Amino acid sequence: MSTQRPATKCKDQRGGERETHTKSDHSSSPPSSSGRNDSSSSSSRATRVFVVLASSFLLIALVIGVFVVGGAMDSVMRFFHGEDKPKDATTAASSFYDLKAKDIDGNDFAFEKLRGKVALIVNVASECGRTRTNYEQLQPLYEELHDRGLEVLAFPCNQFLFQEPGTEEQIKEKICGKWRATFTVMERIKVNGPETHPVYTFLKAATDGRPINWNFEKFLCSRRGVCARFDGKNPNDMRADILRLLDESADPSPSL
Secondary structure, three states: OOOOOOOEEEEOOOOOEEEEOOOOOOOOOOOOHHHHHHHHHHHHHHHHHHHHHHHHHHHHHHHHHHHHHOOOHHHHHHHHHOOOOOOOOOOOOOOHHHOEEEEOOOOEEEHHHHOOOEEEEEEEOOOOOOHHHHHHHHHHHHHHHHHHOEEEEEEEEOOOOOOOOOOHHHHHHHHHHHOOOOOEEEOOEOOOOOOOOHHHHHHHHHOOOOOOOOOOOEEEEOOOOOEEEEOOOOHHHHHHHHHHHHHOOOOOOOOO
């Protein structure tokens, strides 16, 4: 009858000791069928879990796609931000040039200053995936076309995943310091819901009436104060439209 040799200790490659056993004179027994079944069952469960998770992700992606493409994002924004207050005829601006706001330093800004100019109005955020592209295009476009009559008004907004946090001073430092913007930066406002700023109440009513769906949506207003909405477009994509308006005079002939 063969005997089991005592366990021996040896140093592994890290210098520590580990316990090893010498092989018994008896050959090792074959793995049991129950072990193979357990392994197969675990693998099958893992596969089912993976299929369920993958299907769930695909379903979520499909739903999001339907919301975005189908225009249901308007309903989502109304759900989260609430409905805008009905327009008050006694206080609402009757024209683009009647609008007023405050800049990032708290100074009054009358839109009458924009008469005869082309105005690009943007709701901005410093921590959005679209931030870099927009600022890197807005500033050069403004520098190039400002002397021809282009004005850019940036309205910081924190309503979309809280992507414009901080104080007014911190926001100004990010826009004017980090991105070196020299165009007009306005106070932080709300663009949707019961506390919508009058500027955005007017702009939405003057175009398609829809909620603002994300950061960096744009309104382009002609030299006569006629505005059009451009959702999802980067500044450079609007270049042709801006140049066309800059080439127009401020007389009352049709525009946008």
